[in-house]
Amino acid sequence: MLIKFARNRASTIVVMYSLYLYFLGLSLRSTSKALCIFEDRKRSYVSV
Secondary structure, three states, rough: OOOOOOOOOOOOOHHHHHHHHHHHHOHHHHHHHHHHHHHHHHOOOOOO
16 A cells, blocks of 8 residues: 655655654654655754
8 A cells, every 4th residue: 555645845754753752651752763765855843
């Protein structure tokens, strides 16, 4: 099942993984630091 978002700036895998980390109890800053393995650009905690 492939989920499409209206503004496809991030891939579905990255979005689902960030939600998974957030609901595990990580803060937004920790979640944004954990996402650096997926892409070269750094995501701010505000964008997460």
